[in-house]
Amino acid sequence: MRIGILSFAHLHAEAYLGALLAMPDVEVIGIADENVERGRYFAGQFGVRQFEDYDGLLREKPDAVVITSENARHLPLVRMAADAGAAILCEKPLATTLDDARAIVNVCRAAGVPLMTAFPMRFSTPAVEIKKLIDGGGLGHVYGCNATNQGALPEFHQAENLPFLKRDWFTDPLLAGGGAVADHVVHLADLLRWYFANEIREVYAVTNQIMHKGKVGVETGGLIMLNFANGTFASIDCSWSKPAYYPTWGGLALELVAEKGLATMDAFRQVMTVYSERAGRPHYAYWGSDANAGMLRDFIGAVSDKRAPAVSGEDGLRAVEVVLAAYESARTGQPVSLG
Amino acid sequence: MFKIGILGAGVMGTTHAAGWAQTPAHFAGIHALDAPRAAALAAEYGIRAYDSVDALLADVDVVDICTPTHLHYEMVLQAAAAGKHIICEKPLALDVAQGAEMIDACRRAGVTLLVAHVxxxxxxxxxxxxxxxxxxxxxxxxxxxxxxxxxxxxxxxxxxxxxxxxxxxxxxxxxxxxxxxxxxxxxxxxxxxxxxxxxxxxxxxxxxxxxxxxxxxxxxxxxxxxxxxxxxxxxxxxxxxxxxxxxxxxxxxxxxxxxxxxxxxxxxxxxxxxxxxxxxxxxxxxxxxxxxxIAHGAAPRxxxxxxxxxxxxxxxxxxxxxxxxxxxxxxx
CATH class of the missing domain: 3.30.360.10 (Dihydrodipicolinate Reductase; domain 2)
Incomplete structure (x- = not known):
């Protein structure tokens, strides 16, 4: 399996590349990034080949590519990769507009290439336990879900203090599609659709910009309510509310209140707290399994076995619909219907 | 020193009784529809068990209303009319109009109304x-x-x-x-x-x-x-x-x-x-x-x-x- 990475705009590119390099049946042919300095930096860090442009990498005929460009720049890379016949793992959110998200799904379908949306939470081992509990009937009907996917301001996620490594597009409304809502709602929207095997019918949202006020031009606080067709409701806190000195980047946690009781899940709770004078502040050392690796194994397995990946392009499209409905609801002050 | 009485002997009446017993107030007594429960609390604290709301109101300066929510409205109006200061369990009322009327009645009667948002x-x-x-x-x-x-x-x-x-x-x-x-x-x-x-x-x-x-x-x-x-x-x-x-x-x-x-x-x-x-x-x-x-005019939290x-x-x-x-x- 020969695989390449297109763009290092998204910080997940580093995690994916690290996981791919650890897989024995995968050959990483290299990375391409329109930010040539950034591409050179990461190629050097990981010891992989750097391509000066995307065409150069695609001319090598990879079996698959991972697309980790800015949210609004997925579609052009998806077109190029689909034309080159490569299977595609596309970073979430799939797109910043419905037209783009639909086009991504259609382009891949027309070219006959597999498309997977990068929703690693479906491969988080604690998250999978909850899926098993639900499917086994252990909870009965789920009344509601109180969930958080909070984080630090994405600008803090920078590998090193070098100007070309700045990921400030996360707070650029055009490139990111918004702020905290675009960044964080999709993970839980997708996870809950999967848990309940049910579609979201209505979305309500409120947002604000009190944290990091004046520093960024997008919403930094957000509360979203999802209403599922089966009557289950779920609230999501997507806020960038973790301070820069918080012991970790953020997290994803939920509680399900159901007919048969309560279940809680904290996907990033498998940590120990480290107090080191060198770090100057406590930080969490994560020792749980790597959900990204699980996702990449499924993607690679799907490509080599010619089966559908566990997460589809349509799943990515559904999540984009939720994000756009949330923004509309925040504007109008009332819930917005889907579909 | 003011005299305090409690209306209601359920979970909150019982809990508030323990609180009043630890204040300098004169804890006078209790009235509840559950007479045996009120009698037991009266025995525990050495206070009176009144046989009616009126009997309690006639004997105290302050009343602490710990009854089910639907009874708050009438009891607050009754206590205000009797010129008693009032502590009322939350929620104050079942609707906004009644709550506003209760506040108004207390203001007109010149009595304090406090809501127990614990x-x-x-x-x-x-x-x-x-x-x-x-x-x-x-x-x-x-x-x-x-x-x-x-x-x-x-x-x-x-x-x-x-x-x-x-x-x-x-x-x-x-x-x-x-x-x-x-x-x-x-x-x-x-x-x-x-x-x-x-x-x-x-x-x-x-x-x-x-x-x-x-x-x-x-x-x-x-x-x-x-x-x-x-x-x-x-x-x-x-x-x-x-x-x-x-x-x-x-x-x-x-x-x-x-x-x-x-x-x-x-x-x-x-x-x-x-x-x-x-x-x-x-x-x-x-x-x-x-x-x-109530005793010293402290600003209510x-x-x-x-x-x-x-x-x-x-x-x-x-x-x-x-x-x-x-x-x-x-x-x-």
């Missing part, structure tokens, strides 16, 4: 409010509050489950955090809520989530439920501000963890009450504060108007859960 006296909640008011986390942005337990299980007259008497879970339980959210983040502008009973009034138990938008721009996520397996009771708070964050998750600040081999009794309290081992029960802290307000504002938010949440629409607070 969460403001729980040390962790009071401490978080103090941290916010000192400006340690800047402007409040996102508030998260949780309060979930099991369904109240009173052996006789389980009025909690009768929405006509208690107003339902949102008015009885979530009102604690509606009041707290407003204390922390200011006036509420609109409410959107979902709950199990909002759409299915005859559902076997209730659980809900409300999203509040405050005038300041802050937003709050308030979760409440009577749906946990007994005897579980969890509360949690998180306040994110422009320059900091306060986290107080459920389960993590319990100083004790007891895992005892089952004795086989499996007794569960009729109504779940949160608690942590402290020198003084937050209920007693509350009663002592009310004593200071929670006013009757606060109590009415909390009722309004809870009613907006209930209305939203039924209609599926966000409700502006002035619509209630």
């Amino acid at each position: 969460v403001r006296f729980f040390p962790e909640y009071a401490s978080a409010q103090a941290i916010v008011s000192r400006g340690e986390i800047g402007d409040v942005a996102v508030v998260r509050l949780t309060r979930c337990s099991y369904q109240p299980r009173l052996a006789a007259d389980n009025w909690f489950l009768d929405a006509a008497k208690s107003g339902g879970m949102m008015l009885d339980l979530m009102i604690h955090d509606f009041d707290y959210a407003r204390w922390i983040a200011g006036e509420v502008e609109s409410v959107y809520a979902r709950s199990v009973r909002g759409r299915q009034p005859d559902a076997p138990e209730d659980y809900g989530i409300a999203i509040l938008r405050h005038t300041s721009g802050a937003i709050s996520n308030v979760e409440g439920g009577w749906a946990y397996p007994p005897p579980m009771f969890r509360t949690a708070l998180e306040i994110a501000g422009s320059t900091g964050l306060i986290e107080h998750p459920a389960d993590s600040s319990m100083p004790l963890s007891l895992h005892l081999k089952a004795s086989g009794s499996g007794d569960v309290d009729a109504v779940g009450i949160p608690g942590s081992p402290l020198d003084e029960s937050p209920y007693t802290t509350e009663i002592k504060h009310f004593y200071d307000v 929670v006013s009757a108007e606060d109590g009415l504002a909390a009722v309004r938010i809870a009613l907006a949440a209930r209305q939203s859960a039924q209609s599926g629409r966000a409700v502006r607070i002035e619509e209630v």
